[in-house]
Amino acid sequence: MAKTIRIHEFGGPDVFQVEDHDLPAPGPGEVRLRQRAVGLNYIDVYQRQGAYPNPLPLTLGNEAAGDVVAVGEGVTEFKEGDRVAYGTALGAYAEERNVPARLLVHLPEAISYEVGAVMMLKGLTAQYLLRQVYAVVPGSTILVHAAAGGVGLFLCQWGHALGATVIGTAGSAEKCELAKRHGADHCIEYRREDFAARVAEITGGALCDVVYDAIGQATFPKSLDCLRPLGMFASYGAASGPIAAFDINLLAKKGSLFATRPSLFAYSAKREALVRMTEDLVTAIETGAVRPEIHARYPLAEVAEAHRALEARETTGSTILVP
Template identity: 50%
Template sequence: MRAIRLARAGGPDVLALHEVDTAVPGPGQILIRHEAIGLNFIDIYQRTGLYPLACPTGLGLEGAGIVEAIGEEVTRFQVGDRAAYGTGPIGAYAEAHVVDANRAVRVPADVSLRTAAAVMLKGMTSEFLARRVFHVKQGDAVLIHAAAGGVGLILCQWLRSLGATVIGTVGDESKARIARAHGCDHVILYKTEDIAGRVKTLTDGLGCAVVYDSVGRDTLEASLASLRRRGLLVSFGNASGPVPPIEPLRLSRGGSLFLTRPTLFDYVATTEELDQSASALFGMIRSGAIKVEIGQTFRLDQVREAHEALAGRQTTGSTLLIP
């Protein structure tokens, strides 16, 4: 089969297409023949070495397809089942991938495999952010950075369904139109507008109950300044670079603020949690409350171009590799 490998951390040029043997699933494992593979910012963090990997290695955590083979002791899947996964193991950038059966989920018949590949990691991230990191309730004002991105578009819709007032930041007017179409009540153009100032105006001076920040270094101060008293900053990404250290007194002076740095892997740590999160996500998609935006697709041999587009914030919605 064809698979992407990297011998060292670095820029997109380290990604190379290779012919490799198709792996055989061991006990408790399944082999999924991919129909589509999801790209995520964590892939870039791992490729660059921000999140170090032992090289040589594959890349990618998310994909969907058909179960082609099963290992011993597997009762959760049968050959021919439609399956998807969003938390690895590393190596999804390939025509097929071996995954632990208890880390994959069945894809409902009325959800396409491309949709599943586009939303497993991003959609379950949105689920735990909206429902478990902070209990968003009707009337809460929330701020979402990168509102037209992969997580952003799903999260906007999820929060809107909960009755929140959704404020999103985007880079240009074309992305603003997309964000509005996916649940944003108000859009801030971060390149030309004062984010915190606009938030305070939109919330009658109170600020937001929660800020979801996947951008990192460049938006930290604006995020903290956009919170209401006792508000929560959820820092869950580093698109612009890692967030610098924050003194606890900074949170106190901002109004007894809270800060958390969660990761999906801790919120789907058990098979039961994984199933519950995926079930909630597929339920939202099937009900029509969440419409999945696949903004762009690339062939597997175009993986370098895909990484350049994602890192350059030139994408909207989800990005897929098609093997």
């Protein structure tokens, strides 16, 4: 029997229940894991609330790291005892679970389980945003909303390492200082400053090549005012609520802008893409370009408290659950 966190209805953090689960043997193409650390992400909140509905009862969580304890028929890439991680396999809030082998990657010995549990969804999100959605190069100017958050810190560090001028936004002076310690050249307290006006001031009117936005409703459409002509608006989250439908002609009025709503699930859907992206991320970590940090740890059974802190925007960096 393994402890699993389930919800039987959508709602607030109080819907979580700790249950004993009799896990079956891994099926064909599956791997059974003993999980050592589970990453917490804002998408977990959306899924708990039912904004991204999944069939009930439901075990949340998309990223974790642990050890292979059994493999199913046809699995050749992994064996018992391997250290592994994943970032797009719903059902992570558990002590043990079965995962499709195609979603797993090998975790190098030099990378801890805790880092493995937060590098996959958050780190690979930063990878596709910085390297694929808009290819950041030396001399690029990027705006990172929620710069002190889990993905935000990855973007600040990696963007800085790639040679970009990194402008962040955050909700307090403390969060801005954290973003600056992790590579942001400038950080704007959006609660007391007009971030679009400050971006224009910082850049001397040249504005940004790309805006990476995990906030949504509260930062749109003002984020478009931060972009140079032909710039890219990349909306990858909606912590303040979803962006409402808008007239696409607005993009022309603001300077023939591009706008996208990408997801890690699409960018890593092919096995070869997942492996390639992970190799790029691991190299960034091993060279010190990216330094994932765990700022909070909760026992798995205290997942409701972790969700309350996340929703209240009390968290910075990465948070993990410990099975």
